Amino acid sequence: MTIAIHPIHPGFVAEVSGIDLAHPLSRDAVAAIETGMDRYAVLVFHDQPLTDDQQMAFSRNFGELEATLAGEMTRPEERRMVNELGDISNIDHRNRIRARDDARRLYALGNRLWHTDASFRATGAIYSLLSARVIPSAGGNTEFADMRAAYDALADATKREIEDLICEHSIAFSRAELGFTDFAEAHRAKIAPVRHRLVSTHPVTGRKSLYLASHIGGIVGWPVPEARAFIRDLMEHATQPQFVHAHVWRVNDLVMWDNRTTMHRARRYDDMNQVRDMRRTTIRGTCTDAEQAVAA
Amino acid sequence: MRIEITPLHPVFAGECSGIDTTRPLPHATVAAIEAAMDRHAVLVFRDQHLTDDQQLAFSQAFGELEFTHGTGISKPGEQRLHPAFADVSNLDKDNNILARDNRRRLYSLGNMLWHSDSSFKPVPAKYSILSGRVVATTGGETEFADMRAAYDALDDATKAEIEPLVCEHSLIYSREVMGFDDLTEAERATMHPVRQALVRTHPGSGRKSLYLASHIGTIIGWPIPEARAFIRDLTEHATQRRFVYAHHWRPFDLLMWDNRATMHRVRRYDGSQVRDMRRTTVAGTVPTAVQAAE
Numbered sequence: 163m164t165i166a167i168h169p170i171h172p173g174f175v176a177e178v179s180g181i182d183l184a185h186p187l188s189r190d191a192v193a194a195i196e197t198g199m200d201r202y203a204v205l206v207f208h209d210q211p212l213t214d215d216q217q218m219a220f221s222r223n224f225g226e227l228e229a230t231l232a233g234e235m236t237r238p239e240e241r242r243m244v245n246e247l248g249d250i251s252n253i254d255h256r257n258r259i260r261a262r263d264d265a266r267r268l269y270a271l272g273n274r275l276w277h278t279d280a281s282f283r284a285t286g287a288i289y290s291l292l293s294a295r296v297i298p299s300a301g302g303n304t305e306f307a308d309m310r311a312a313y314d315a316l317a318d319a320t321k322r323e324i325e326d327l328i329c330e331h332s333i334a335f336s337r338a339e340l341g342f343t344d345f346a347e348a349h350r351a352k353i354a355p356v357r358h359r360l361v362s363t364h365p366v367t368g369r370k371s372l373y374l375a376s377h378i379g380g381i382v383g384w385p386v387p388e389a390r391a392f393i394r395d396l397m398e399h400a401t402q403p404q405f406v407h408a409h410v411w412r413v414n415d416l417v418m419w420d421n422r423t424t425m426h427r428a429r430r431y432d433d434m435n436q437v438r439d440m441r442r443t444t445i446r447g448t449c450t451d452a453e454q455a456v457a458a
Numbered sequence: 459m460r461i462e463i464t465p466l467h468p469v470f471a472g473e474c475s476g477i478d479t480t481r482p483l484p485h486a487t488v489a490a491i492e493a494a495m496d497r498h499a500v501l502v503f504r505d506q507h508l509t510d511d512q513q514l515a516f517s518q519a520f521g522e523l524e525f526t527h528g529t530g531i532s533k534p535g536e537q538r539l540h541p542a543f544a545d546v547s548n549l550d551k552d553n554n555i556l557a558r559d560n561r562r563r564l565y566s567l568g569n570m571l572w573h574s575d576s577s578f579k580p581v582p583a584k585y586s587i588l589s590g591r592v593v594a595t596t597g598g599e600t601e602f603a604d605m606r607a608a609y610d611a612l613d614d615a616t617k618a619e620i621e622p623l624v625c626e627h628s629l630i631y632s633r634e635v636m637g638f639d640d641l642t643e644a645e646r647a648t649m650h651p652v653r654q655a656l657v658r659t660h661p662g663s664g665r666k667s668l669y670l671a672s673h674i675g676t677i678i679g680w681p682i683p684e685a686r687a688f689i690r691d692l693t694e695h696a697t698q699r700r701f702v703y704a705h706h707w708r709p710f711d712l713l714m715w716d717n718r719a720t721m722h723r724v725r726r727y728d729g730s731q732v733r734d735m736r737r738t739t740v741a742g743t744v745p746t747a748v749q750a751a752e
């Protein structure tokens with residue numbers, strides 16, 4: 163088999179064929195995927211039935227795995243999977259659909275806001291890899307937005323204005339936007355804001371992109387409402403239809419995206435009646451891009 | 459009385475010519491403007507050099523006016539304009555530009571969120587009438603979205619789902635989203651949430667529309683995060699470019715819009731330039747939903 167990469171959107175996103183992710187990959191295959199990621203930012207692999215161990219093994223080709231915050235917030239005996247896997251599902255550890263007012267469900271609704279995974283961590287995340295085990299019959303698409311193309315399309319004056327801006331990110335901001343404030347006191351430390359540059363440069367391609375997420379609560383040095391209004395404008399710009407691809411899931415799709423160059427969000431589905439079981443691995447970021455505030 | 463309307467957008471908004479809004483209007487003209495509003499929802503009148511008194515008189519032709527006192531954070535004595543005006547400027551009462559961290563400025567940035575005027579009142583507004591006395595040279599556009607066209611474009615399942623829904627609106631919610639939370643107890647007391655139907659029917663045109671605003675904090679009977687996520691999806695649907703008219707202001711434009719059929723927002727502009735806009739608001743006459751028992 164030879165790996166083939168077919169672009170499916172004018173600006174980003176490609177489908178990869180000729181590869182079986184369940185088995186160990188050659189160095190060349192890993193390099194080909196990384197090159198594809200640098201170019202397309204989102205890669206789709208169809209028909210990849212994976213066990214959790216296989217998904218983790220494939221993911222480790224690209225770096226260390228990061229535990230998800232939602233996993234960390236769930237009691238160990240109530241987790242459906244090991245902590246290196248993010249449980250992106252609407253079922254509990256006994257495989258029952260979560261109740262409408264279940265706090266885990268309400269927390270997870272934050273994924274319907276545009277975001278980049280782990281931007282609330284000082285080192286962010288490199289790739290996320292999402293495997294679809296069970297999907298609903300309608301809805302539940304994942305949409306991606308190309309933050310490089312969005313950056314390129316900004317007016318020069320805006321590029322100059324934002325070049326050195328630093329944003330504060332916290333999971334608490336995106337959840338507050340949805341009216342979810344039910345964080346256990348033990349997790350307060352994990353939701354303390356971290357700082358990232360608004361304009362990031364990809365370490366391999368050198369392309370600039372907007373590092374946006376609904377986790378942003380402020381811009382350092384700006385009055386908060388002015389920062390929020392401006393970030394909303396930038397988000398709206400960056401998620402215009404020409405920068406967006408909607409992935410319509412098939413069972414056993416594995417989709418991999420670069421959090422440094424894209425945002426994504428989940429769309430609504432009938433989660434009271436249909437199961438959606440997706441499992442995410444996340445490659446930990448390796449460096450900070452902004453000086454963090456000194457803890458008070 | 460025939461009035462001349464030139465469409466400004468494929469689905470709504472028109473430019474109205476041949477009318478001098480500084481003078482008292484005959485009943486027939488008022489009726490013709492109302493009929494045009496039923497059809498176009500947003501009307502633009504160019505070159506209307508109004509005094510505040512003339513704007514009040516013109517506005518009163520369409521109904522009783524709302525007073526701004528007792529809503530938001532404006533206080534008597536700090537106001538630049540007559541209490542029937544909403545001061546949509548970046549000026550203080552001495553006509554100085556508000557500082558970057560001025561409380562009123564930060565509060566008013568909430569106008570950059572899509573909204574419908576006075577949806578936070580038990581009987582929400584009918585028309586808003588906005589006079590551009592000094593306009594921003596770049597930015598500061600006012601954008602309008604046609605909530606009738608947005609409703610019509612929903613799929614049937616969504617129409618059926620939203621038909622019975624009732625939302626809670628409050629200024630507290632739209633300000634919270636912007637991170638403006640230093641409201642006093644007295645201010646909060648004036649911002650008690652009110653209920654509005656999510657789907658409303660226009661009394662003039664009989665058309666249904668989405669009654670959306672960033673003032674919405676929840677849907678009655680829904681968990682709050684689910685309600686907010688759904689309202690965001692509807693707002694995104696309703697503000698697609700095909701439903702939006704962006705008005706680029708010229709000095710002395712007078713804009714009139716129907717809050718029962720549109721949302722609007724202001725776009726960013728250079729805050730070091732004066733932008734002096736004055737709004738009068740014609741009160742509505744009927745509620746859209748039964749309020750919660752106290």
